[in-house]
Amino acid sequence: MNRVIPGLPLSLGITLLYLSLIVLLPLGALVWQASGVGLERYLAIMSGGRTASAFQVTLSMAALATLFNAVYGLALAWVLVRYDFPGKRLLDALVDVPFALPTAVAGLALSALFVSNGWFGAPLAALGIKVAYTPLGIAAAMAFTSIPFVVRTVQPVLEDLAADVEEVAATLGASDWRIFTRIIFPAIFPAFLTGASLGFARSLGEFGAIIFIAGNLPMKTEVVSLLTFIRIEEYDYPAAAAIAATLLGLAFVMLFLVNMIQLWQQRRIGRGD
Amino acid sequence: MALQPSSGGPRRIRVGDGPLARTLLIGTVLLVTALVLVAPLIAIFAEAFRQGIGAYAASFADPDTRYAIGLTVFTALIVVPINVAFGIAAAWCIAKFRFTGRNLLVALVELPFSISPIIAGVAYLFVYGAQGLLGPWLEAHDIKIMFAVPAIILASLFVTAPFVARELIPLMIAQGSEEEEAAVTLGAGGWRILRLVTLPNVRFALLYGAALCNARVMGEFGAVSVVAGNIRGQTNTLPLQIELLYQDNNAIAAFAIATILTAVALVTLVAKAIIERLDARRAALTGEPTVKVAAKAGH
Numbered sequence: 001m002n003r004v005i006p007g008l009p010l011s012l013g014i015t016l017l018y019l020s021l022i023v024l025l026p027l028g029a030l031v032w033q034a035s036g037v038g039l040e041r042y043l044a045i046m047s048g049g050r051t052a053s054a055f056q057v058t059l060s061m062a063a064l065a066t067l068f069n070a071v072y073g074l075a076l077a078w079v080l081v082r083y084d085f086p087g088k089r090l091l092d093a094l095v096d097v098p099f100a101l102p103t104a105v106a107g108l109a110l111s112a113l114f115v116s117n118g119w120f121g122a123p124l125a126a127l128g129i130k131v132a133y134t135p136l137g138i139a140a141a142m143a144f145t146s147i148p149f150v151v152r153t154v155q156p157v158l159e160d161l162a163a164d165v166e167e168v169a170a171t172l173g174a175s176d177w178r179i180f181t182r183i184i185f186p187a188i189f190p191a192f193l194t195g196a197s198l199g200f201a202r203s204l205g206e207f208g209a210i211i212f213i214a215g216n217l218p219m220k221t222e223v224v225s226l227l228t229f230i231r232i233e234e235y236d237y238p239a240a241a242a243i244a245a246t247l248l249g250l251a252f253v254m255l256f257l258v259n260m261i262q263l264w265q266q267r268r269i270g271r272g273d
Numbered sequence: 274m275a276l277q278p279s280s281g282g283p284r285r286i287r288v289g290d291g292p293l294a295r296t297l298l299i300g301t302v303l304l305v306t307a308l309v310l311v312a313p314l315i316a317i318f319a320e321a322f323r324q325g326i327g328a329y330a331a332s333f334a335d336p337d338t339r340y341a342i343g344l345t346v347f348t349a350l351i352v353v354p355i356n357v358a359f360g361i362a363a364a365w366c367i368a369k370f371r372f373t374g375r376n377l378l379v380a381l382v383e384l385p386f387s388i389s390p391i392i393a394g395v396a397y398l399f400v401y402g403a404q405g406l407l408g409p410w411l412e413a414h415d416i417k418i419m420f421a422v423p424a425i426i427l428a429s430l431f432v433t434a435p436f437v438a439r440e441l442i443p444l445m446i447a448q449g450s451e452e453e454e455a456a457v458t459l460g461a462g463g464w465r466i467l468r469l470v471t472l473p474n475v476r477f478a479l480l481y482g483a484a485l486c487n488a489r490v491m492g493e494f495g496a497v498s499v500v501a502g503n504i505r506g507q508t509n510t511l512p513l514q515i516e517l518l519y520q521d522n523n524a525i526a527a528f529a530i531a532t533i534l535t536a537v538a539l540v541t542l543v544a545k546a547i548i549e550r551l552d553a554r555r556a557a558l559t560g561e562p563t564v565k566v567a568a569k570a571g572h
Contacts, residue, residue, distance in 0.1 A: 005453050006463035011366040018359050019381055022430050026396035027388075029406045033399045072305055079302045082289055091303070093542050094310045100485070100538035101314075102492025104512040105531045108519060109313035112320050112528075119312060144309060166287055176288045184288060205389020208494035208512065212519065225391040225495065232395060232499060237404060244395040248388065255380075255387050 027248070034245035037238045045242045053219045054227040055246075061135055061223075062203035065142035070196050073150025080151070081158040098147045103208030106144055111213040114140065133215030138223060141209035146199035153195030157188045190265035194258050201254035205247060317535050321528035332529035337506045341514035342533070344422070348510060349490045352429045356486050357479070360437025364475075365467070367438075368445030369453065379442065383435050393431045394499025397424060420502030425510060428496035433489045437482035440564065444478045445471070447567035477552040478564045481545055488541040492534050 037045070045051060080092055098106065113120045114132040121132060131137050161184065169179045185192075207225040214221040222230075224247055231240035289295065322329050332338065363382050367375060385393070399405045401418040411418060418424050452474070456466045472479065494512040501508040509517060511530055518527040549565065556563040 004457045005369050005450055005466070006457070007467070008366055008370050008372075010463075011362040012370075012372070014362040015359070015366055015378065015382075018362075019378075019434075022427070022434055023381065023384055025406075026393065026400050026431065029399035030392070030396040032406065072302075072309075075298060075302050076306070078289070079299055082287070083295060083299055085299055087303075089546070091306060093546055094306060096542055096545065097310050097314065097538065100488050100541045102488075102494060102512050102534045102538070104494040104515050105317065105492065105534050105538075106313065108515060108527060108531050109316045112316045113312060119316065120308075144313070147309065163287060170288075176291070176294070179288045201387060205391065205495075207389065207391045207498075212516075225389055228391050228395060229499060232398065237399075240395055241399065244392050248392050251387050251389065251392070255384075259380075 030241065030244055030248065033237065033241040037242050041238060042242050045239050046246065050218050050222070051227065051239075051243060054222050054224045054243075057135055057138065057221065058204060058224045061139040062142055062200050064139040065146060065203050066196050066200040068139075068143045069146055069150050069199050070192070073147065073195060073199075074154060074192060077151045077154040077158055081155060095148050095151050098145050103145060103206065104212070107141055107209040107212030110137075110141055110144060110209065114213060132213055133217075133221065135214075135221055137213040137215065138210050138221060141213050142203035142206050145206055145209050146202045149199035149202065150192065150195035153191045153198070154188050157191040158184075161187055190261050190268065194261050194265075197254055197258050197261065201251060201258075204250055204254075314535065314539075317528055317531050320524065321532045323528075324525055328525050329529050329532075332526035335526065337509065338514055338518075338526065338530060340506050341509045341511050341530075344425070344509065345491050345511045348422075348425055348429055349487050351426055352433060352490045353483055353487050355430060356433050357437050357483050359434060360439075360441055360482060361467070361472075361479075363438040364441035364445050365471070367442050369450050382438050382442075385431055385434050386439075390428075390432055390493065390495030390497075391499060394428055394496040397428050397431070397496070397500050401427075419500060420504065421508060424500035425497050425508060428500045429490045429493055432493050432496050433486045436486035436489065437479065440478040440482035440485075441475055444475050444562070444564050444567040447562040448474055474561070477548045477555065478567075481548045481564070484541045484544050484548075488537055491537055 034042075046055075076091075076095065080088065080095075111132055112118055114124070114137060115121045116125050116130075116132070118132075124131060129136075131140055165183055166179055169183055174182070205225055206223070207229070210223050211226055214223065214226075216222055216226060224243060228240050228243045228247065231237075231243065289298065321332075333342075363378075366372075367379055367382070398419065400407055401411060401424060402408050403412065403419070405419075408419075418427070452470050453466050456470050461469070491510075492512055493510075494516075497510055498513055498516070501510065501513060503509060503513055503517065505517070511534055515527045515530050515534075518524075518530070549563075552563050552565075555561070556566075
């Protein structure tokens with residue numbers, strides 16, 4: 001690019017100043033507060049039954065929600081890219097609902113659907129399945145709020161997929177399933193993995209949608225974000241700092257993973273794979 | 274996209290184009306979507322109007338609810354313009370220039386997306402709270418930020434900082450700088466170029482980013498619930514008011530408020546669809562990339 005266009009010092013200055021004040025200062029304060037806790041106390045906080053249980057239920061339900069969205073999101077992206085049918089544009093717009101809808105509203109709606117006399121809760125109760133106020137409710141809330149991730153990462157890659165390789169394979173007599181597993185899926189896999197990771201990361205930190213439907217029982221249906229919130233309300237700042245810093249660390253790990261996947265994807269594209 | 278049939282020959286069949294796979298996949302996806310995405314939206318309105326329109330309307334007579342509406346709109350009116358300005362500044366330096374640490378800066382701009390709103394709230398508490406980094410100083414100067422409106426605004430700024438920038442950066446990179454360079458040669462200054470060349474070129478992305486930012490500010494719950502301290506009639510935004518009413522077993526009122534926020538979300542999505550269509554028309558006329566294509570290229 002160039003040096004003719006003016007405004008670099010001003011725009012860069014504003015950007016750096018703003019990010020420092022709004023993003024880095026608070027995150028730094030969190031790290032500062034957490035580092036004051038000390039290793040021994042940190043380990044005691046993290047291994048405490050309630051904290052450990054919160055992490056366990058959060059991680060396992062986030063995994064379950066991600067699994068659901070991996071399948072549903074892939075099918076949704078496929079249907080949106082490959083087929084034309086009435087209502088396709090509406091379906092495409094609906095995908096963004098979880099991003100646009102406030103999490104508290106989503107949680108409220110899901111709890112209304114899944115309570116024992118709700119539209120979903122009543123038939124499920126007849127089958128002996130309880131969702132509201134159980135860990136499954138947590139998974140449902142996480143799944144709802146992270147629906148768009150897999151769809152929106154896979155969709156553009158699937159759109160760009162050249163038809164010729166598929167056609168050659170078909171001419172050579174490969175079955176649809178074989179073409180999908182050997183040619184199409186490998187091509188969209190990095191994007192798919194990126195979307196699933198982003199959705200998983202989002203689920204780990206989800207709060208608003210969950211607390212309406214989870215029941216929030218300590219040791220059973222209390223997620224990490226809620227426990228952090230409770231520690232703050234109890235003025236137990238060391239515990240809140242330790243848990244929040246751990247969650248922040250997990251977010252950075254996920255971010256690193258996603259970047260690695262994207263590097264891998266770029267290298268594959270560069271190779272003409 | 275379906276392939277055009279080649280002249281005279283049969284239509285080429287791609288994977289999954291068989292009638293069975295097609296019907297099965299479309300049918301399943303539509304059914305699941307109706308259950309997981311449409312049903313919640315309908316449930317909100319069904320619950321809000323469960324006792325008729327009178328009970329629905331009465332929900333808005335509550336002074337606390339009215340205050341929450343005012344506070345939410347007030348917060349959005351402050352936060353959205355600030356993050357629009359930040360988004361333009363960030364996109365300008367990232368898209369128009371190359372410098373060391375540019376990729377790091379992009380990552381930093383997008384960082385709030387990856388951080389749980391609860392963490393954001395807790396982090397702000399550790400800056401402005403009584404035991405926070407600046408707590409003692411603020412107390413000595415009698416400045417109240419935590420558990421008050423300034424904290425709500427700050428937390429909302431954090432959570433929505435990337436929205437406008439993320440829409441603008443890939444588009445401005447894809448559009449290149451030729452028009453700006455031409456304007457410089459013709460003697461235009463920086464502000465003039467921004468106002469007359471750059472912003473008109475990215476107006477749809479800017480609008481869409483601002484709309485998303487607005488929806489998120491009005492609906493933000495986690496970060497705000499940590500820093501607001503839930504003081505009735507003082508620091509309750511609409512999402513906090515929903516939780517309060519729900520805990521008070523006032524479900525009708527909680528759902529009534531939820532219908533407003535749902536309407537905001539749906540209007541945002543409709544605006545997105547309209548903006549995309551206008552943008553596609555602009556791209557067809559000028560031969561420039563659409564916001565969507567630019568975003569794709571940016572990845």
